[in-house]
Amino acid sequence: MAPATSARPPGRPRAGVHAAVFAATLSTVQELGYARATVERIAAAAGIAKTTVYRRWPSKGDLIVDCLLDAFGPVPLEGRSRAEIMSTAIHWIAAKIGEPGVGDAFAGVFSDAVSDPALREILATRFQDPYRLALQDALGEPENRVLFFIDVAVGSLLHRMGMTGEPMADADVVALVEMILPAFR
Amino acid sequence: MAPATSARPPGRPRAGVHAAVFAATLSTVQELGYARATVERIAAAAGIAKTTVYRRWPSKGDLIVDCLLDAFGPVPLEGRSRAEIMSTAIHWIAAKIGEPGVGDAFAGVFSDAVSDPALREILATRFQDPYRLALQDALGEPENRVLFFIDVAVGSLLHRMGMTGEPMADADVVALVEMILPAFR
DNA sequence: GTGTTTCGCTACCCTAGGTTTCGATACCGA
DNA sequence: TCGGTATCGAAACCTAGGGTAGCGAAACAC
DSSP states (O other): OOOSSOOOOSSSOOOOOHHHHHHHHHHHHHHHOTTTOOHHHHHHHHTSOHHHHHHHOSSHHHHHHHHHHHHHOSOOOOOSSHHHHHHHHHHHHHHHHHSTTHHHHHHHHHHHHHTOHHHHHHIIIIIIHHHHHHHHHHHTOOHHHHHHHHHHHHHHHHHHHHHHSSOOOHHHHHHHHHHHGGGGO | OOOSSOOOOSSOOOOOOHHHHHHHHHHHHHHHOTTTOOHHHHHHHHTSOHHHHHHHOSSHHHHHHHHHHHHHOSOOOOOSSHHHHHHHHHHHHHHHHHSTTHHHHHHHHHHHHHTOHHHHHHIIIIIIHHHHHHHHHHHTOOHHHHHHHHHHHHHHHHHHHHHHSSOOOHHHHHHHHHHHGGGGO
């Protein structure tokens, strides 16, 4: 009778480097900015070789997306009313973008995606879609409305980050919430 | 008596290449996307040498910003009410971003600016500030409110462009206007 | 023609993403 | 303890693109 978990495959087992690489990615991006956070530097910060990074992730974009997925986690969808849910979600993503390294990495990979259709596909599918689906479910809004919601919320936060290098201040996040909510009443 | 216009300086006069380079920039970006629209390709499309481009513009970012300034021109600030002015401005920038090559170039240079403080300074000073000042004057709003307005309008449009590769559809631009206007009532 | 400046061209430097190669290492089973 | 297998690290390498340097040719004024 075959065991439920197949026997470990032969050969040297892979080292568990994901957590270390994610941490190294964020700290390197925070310290040097997105463009100068090269894969080589990230690998060095994680204490592994560059080739090992490329054995796990096919491209820098894939690595950053995975790192962001790890850093963001699932959207909190607390709140009984749709207004509460949307407000919670906006404050949550604003706070995440404000975390050290996260906003830079997000804006950077988004930037790269503009002129790289393959990366755009990765970003839309692996990053945006899960949040879009969760929001569609929680809000009961059609896809195009949720996409519009994401465009406005995320776009505004990233534009501020990109233009000033600093995340949006709390007062402006509150204003953003107050601007968006009535449009979905 | 010295002439009002100083005599032409000695030596071979500079060729007037700005118009040709701007046209070549937009068409090349439209055809190949921002990242593959290299300075060398743009120069070739304009029928000049790469070195001549770098004699006019110190970096690719400077070139793109100049090209965008040329493509955008001044904001139309028509309308008697502030609501009319803001609505006109949003539709105007949405239309500009929808023009072939313009949206790609805008999103691309914005992307590069994320991890390049020097380029970010250029973008904020030479591109955003003139429009910000004109809007402050026309709307009678303080700087931080106009910056917030720009973040929401431009950020939403660029996020849509970056995520889908297509400019925002008219219906969504209308929704954007209807979302923003009440917040500035 | 002479002086001055810009032009195009070529070669070059540097960085960074990504690949290839190869010897060293870790694990399993016999 | 030894063989089989797969991974690791290190280094060399390729390609693309931003940006620079040097040089002879061309365009103007005088």
